[in-house]
Amino acid sequence: MAREADKRRSAERRGRRAERLAAFYLRLKGYRILATRFKCHAGEIDIVARKGDLAIFVEVKARRSEQLAIDAVTASAQRRIRSASDIWLSRQTDAHxxxxxxxxxxxxxxxxxxxxxxxx
Known part of the structure; x- marks a missing residue:
């Protein structure tokens, strides 16, 4: 039981590190970070960024391979992210x-x- 808790904590730390690295990387590419770890009843968005009039909702995955990272964003995860992004957008004065x-x-x-x- 303690081993499972250690694994979860380790995965959580790895995920937070990956999110910080991803946000830094996006900044270097000219994106402005508006929110990290945005949570609402519909779901969570790892990073909300903006470049011009484009709002970017980013899912960050720390995996051993590119394909594992892409495959980890399942259809249900995509639905949750889209639902959470609708809520985030509804709170923006310039959403239109x-x-x-x-x-x-x-x-x-x-x-x-x-x-x-x-x-x-």
Whole structure:
């Protein structure tokens, strides 16, 4: 039982590290980070970023391979992220001007993050 709790804590730390790295990477690419770990009753969004009139909702996955990271964003996860993004947008005064995009950032061991714009 304690071993499972240790694994969960380790995975949580790895995920938070990956999210910080992904946010830093997006900043370097010219994105403005508006929110991290946005949570609501519909779900959670790891990173909400903006570039011009484009709102980007980013799911970050720390995995051993690119394909494992992409496959980890299941159809149900995509639905939750889209629902949460609708709520986030409804709270923005300029939402009517914003286009939306859903990205995945894969954080792989020993590599720069891989950014997949418009992944779903």
């Amino acid at each position: 001007r914003l286009s939306q995009r859903y990205d995945i950032i894969a954080c792989l061991p020993g590599r720069l993050p891989l950014h997949f714009p418009g992944a779903f």
